[in-house]
Amino acid sequence: MDATTPIASQIPCQQCAAPLPVQQGTRFVTCEFCGATNFVDKARAVFHYALQQTVRETDALAALRRWMAGNQTVKGLDAAAKIDPLQFEYFPMWLVRTKQKGDEQLFLQPAAALSISDLKGETIPVASLVPYDHALDAAAVEPTVPYEAMITWLKEEQNIADTAISEVSLVHLPLFVGKYEYKGERYTAIVDAATSRVFANIYPSKWEAPYFTIAAIAFVVYFCASMGPLAGYTMGGGEGFMLGTILYLVIAVIAAIPIFIAAAYISSKV
Ligand SMILES: [Zn+2]
Incomplete structure (x- = not known):
């Protein structure tokens, strides 16, 4: 040594x-x-x-x-x-x-x-x-x-x-x-x-953007439809208000269908 x-x-x-x-x-x-x-x-x-x-x-x-x-x-x-x-x-x-x-x-x-x-x-x-x-x-x-x-x-x-x-x-x-x-x-x-x-802190996660897109479209559709009764009242008084309200309900029901289908489709994909 x-x-x-x-x-x-x-x-x-x-x-x-x-x-x-x-x-x-x-x-x-x-x-x-x-x-x-x-x-x-x-x-x-x-x-x-x-x-x-x-x-x-x-x-x-x-x-x-x-x-x-x-x-x-x-x-x-x-x-x-x-x-x-x-x-x-x-x-x-x-x-x-x-x-x-x-x-x-x-x-x-x-x-x-x-x-x-x-x-x-x-x-x-x-x-x-x-x-x-x-x-x-x-x-x-x-x-x-x-x-x-x-x-x-x-x-x-x-x-x-x-x-x-x-x-x-x-x-x-x-x-x-x-x-x-x-x-x-x-x-x-x-x-x-x-x-x-x-x-894990980085991994392929769910894609949330499509949900936001659908929510935005739904908001615009319902907002426009809700203008119906007001527009009807402005144009035709009480009768116009009734028509506008009926139109609003019809659009609301019809619009719900594609929105629901789109949401279901996205949730099956991501
Ligand atoms: Zn010891």
């Missing part, structure tokens, strides 16, 4: 405070004394957990197709989309427990870049967390968002001071990444492999 060999720094274990021998480049460290799994970020170790995968690939694919057939997405997406084979991975998230004025709160922030910009509403069943196992290494995405960046985000975006943070841990979540093609465009959706929930 020569003098240029980097000396392993020692960081106390998050659970028992025994020194963890940390080699340069090693970030997932299991304590040899208490067995706690630690994630090492610069001069700091945090608890390292994983959520177990409970959803198989075939079930994740079924969940993705159900979401595609659902109300959020364009009609027929489930049949028309060409889905690539799902990619399984353990995705890193920072899990922060805070306490402010006796109020406990959990924050979940991606610890790496994600093709979906946010896992909005994602929750972690904390009771189901297990210590991270090195058997997951091959499928685990390496964290790229540093601890410090996450703390800064909490302070600036959520107004959480460091002093309010009671615990920080790194959690690897099991996910299926589903890439698919629809009408020449590529999209990505994520299926949580613990809950089957589907996340």
